[in-house]
Amino acid sequence: MDNGTGMTPQFNPALEGPGTSTSTDNMVFPAPEDNGVRAVIVRLLPSGAQERKLRRLADAASRLWNELSYERRQEYFEARRRGMSQWASLKHVDLRGTRKKHVPKYTEVLGAAAWEVERKNSEAWSAFRKTLVAKFEGRLPPWIHPSPPGYRKDRAAGRRRLWIPVRHEMYTVDPEAHVIYIPRYNLHLRFAGEIRWYGKQGRMEIWYDDARHAWYASIAVQVGAETTRNGTRPPHIVQGKRRSIEVARPKGDEVAGIDLGVNIIASVVVSDGAWLLYRGARLKEDYFYFEGRIARLESEAAHAKAGGDEVKYYKLWAEVRRLKRKWTARRLHLYRNLASHLIHELWDRGVSSGVSTIYVGYPYDIAQERGNKYSVNIWAYRELVGVIEAKAREYGIAVYEVFERGTSSHCAYHGAEVSRHPRGIVTCPVGDHRLHSDLNGALNILRRGSGVLVQGKENLRLLSFIVDHSGVVPANRIASAKGGNAQSPGTYPT
Numbered sequence: 001m002d003n004g005t006g007m008t009p010q011f012n013p014a015l016e017g018p019g020t021s022t023s024t025d026n027m028v029f030p031a032p033e034d035n036g037v038r039a040v041i042v043r044l045l046p047s048g049a050q051e052r053k054l055r056r057l058a059d060a061a062s063r064l065w066n067e068l069s070y071e072r073r074q075e076y077f078e079a080r081r082r083g084m085s086q087w088a089s090l091k092h093v094d095l096r097g098t099r100k101k102h103v104p105k106y107t108e109v110l111g112a113a114a115w116e117v118e119r120k121n122s123e124a125w126s127a128f129r130k131t132l133v134a135k136f137e138g139r140l141p142p143w144i145h146p147s148p149p150g151y152r153k154d155r156a157a158g159r160r161r162l163w164i165p166v167r168h169e170m171y172t173v174d175p176e177a178h179v180i181y182i183p184r185y186n187l188h189l190r191f192a193g194e195i196r197w198y199g200k201q202g203r204m205e206i207w208y209d210d211a212r213h214a215w216y217a218s219i220a221v222q223v224g225a226e227t228t229r230n231g232t233r234p235p236h237i238v239q240g241k242r243r244s245i246e247v248a249r250p251k252g253d254e255v256a257g258i259d260l261g262v263n264i265i266a267s268v269v270v271s272d273g274a275w276l277l278y279r280g281a282r283l284k285e286d287y288f289y290f291e292g293r294i295a296r297l298e299s300e301a302a303h304a305k306a307g308g309d310e311v312k313y314y315k316l317w318a319e320v321r322r323l324k325r326k327w328t329a330r331r332l333h334l335y336r337n338l339a340s341h342l343i344h345e346l347w348d349r350g351v352s353s354g355v356s357t358i359y360v361g362y363p364y365d366i367a368q369e370r371g372n373k374y375s376v377n378i379w380a381y382r383e384l385v386g387v388i389e390a391k392a393r394e395y396g397i398a399v400y401e402v403f404e405r406g407t408s409s410h411c412a413y414h415g416a417e418v419s420r421h422p423r424g425i426v427t428c429p430v431g432d433h434r435l436h437s438d439l440n441g442a443l444n445i446l447r448r449g450s451g452v453l454v455q456g457k458e459n460l461r462l463l464s465f466i467v468d469h470s471g472v473v474p475a476n477r478i479a480s481a482k483g484g485n486a487q488s489p490g491t492y493p494t
C-alpha cells in the first residue's frame, strides 16, 4: 500500500531480533490512560466564625491522622528493630485494628470525614508498599528512599497542619453562587475561582496554607461522568464548565513514532515526513543542580544527627524535602511544556492532515540499567508518557506503547545490526549508509507500531526545539523565521 505520502508499510522480521518468538501484535499495547479524574482547586473565603469552625475540624482531622500514623509507625518500626526487612515489617502494620481503635473517637465531631481520614492514611501505606516494590525492582532513581507515611505536622513551628478530607456525598458545589455547602458542619463556604470540570465529584480536601494565609479546597472530579451504571443521575455532580477532557478530534490519519531519551527528550517521526527533535538541556541542568544541592544537604543532615543537633537535622531534612518537591515540579513543568507543544504540532500538521495515533517506544532495557542518570529510568518515563497521554486525550489522539527491543541497534530500513559512532550517528552495513540514531529509533518505533516506514532522506524535514521552563522554542533560527506549521501553532483548542 502506498498512500502517496512517501511511506510504505513494511514488516521486517529481522527487527524482531534474535530469539524472540513474540509477534508484533503483543509488542504494541495501549498506553495506560489516567482515570479521567481532574482536580479543581479553589480558594475558600470563610467568615470569621466559619474559619474558627474550619480550624477546629481540620485540627481534629489532622490529629486523627497523626494518631493513626503514630500507631502504625510504631508497629512498623518495632518489626524493623527486630531485624525484619521493610517489606516484612509492613505486614506487622495492623490497619484494621488501628482503624477500629481510633476512628470512632472522631466520628462525632467529624462525621464521615473521620473514615475518610483513615482511608487516606491507608492509601498512603499502600503507596509506600508500591514504592518499596518499585525500589526492589530497580525502577526508582537512587535518591528516592521509600519511607512510611509521616505526620501532618509542621516540625519547625511544632503545630499540626490544618487539613480535612471531605467525603464525596458530604458536600455540594454551586458554581454560579460560588458556594460549597457541607450540611454536616452547617457550612456555606464562599469561594473564589472557576469550577473548570463537570462530572461526578470525589473526595474534597480542605487545607490551610500557612505561607499564603489562606484556605483552599481541592475537589476531585470524574470528568464527564453524569449517569450511574443503571442510567440514573448520581446526586453528587459538580456542574463545572467542561464535560469532556477531549476538546478536539484528530484532523487526519497520520501516525507518529516517538523515541524518548536523555539529551534528546523526544525524537518524533511523523508519517508525512516531519522529524521533530526536543532537546533536553534544561532538564539536564536542573538535574545536576538539584542532585548536587540535595547531596550536600543530606550529608550536612547526617553530620547534624551524629552531633546530636536535632533541630538542625530536622531543618535540613525539611529543606531536602522542599528541594525534591521543587525538582519534581520543575521536571513535570518541562514535561507538560513538551507534551503540550508536541501534541498540538501533531494534531495540526498544517501541511498534511494531522496525526490520529502515536506510538511511544517502551524502553525495554532501562529496568536492567539500574541507576541510569536523571531522566531515563522507568519512573521518569512513566511520568512523561502519562503527561503525553493526558494531553493527547484532549485532542482525541490515541497513544500506544511499543517495546523497544532492537529498535536502536537495527537499521529501520534494512533490519541489519548497525554500528554506533560518536555524535549519535549509526551506520548500517547494507549499502554502508548513515543515520542519526534518534531518527533510526523513532523510525523503527513508528514502523513496529503502525507498519509505516518513511522512505528516503529527502522526504524528511527536521524541526528542532528546546524544551524550556517558559515554553518550547525552535532551536534553529531559520525554521523559526520561516514560520510554517511548526512555529505558528495558531489557536489551541484549550
Ligand SMILES: [Zn+2]
Pocket: 411, 412, 413, 414, 415, 416, 428, 429, 430, 433
Ligand atoms: Zn540500513
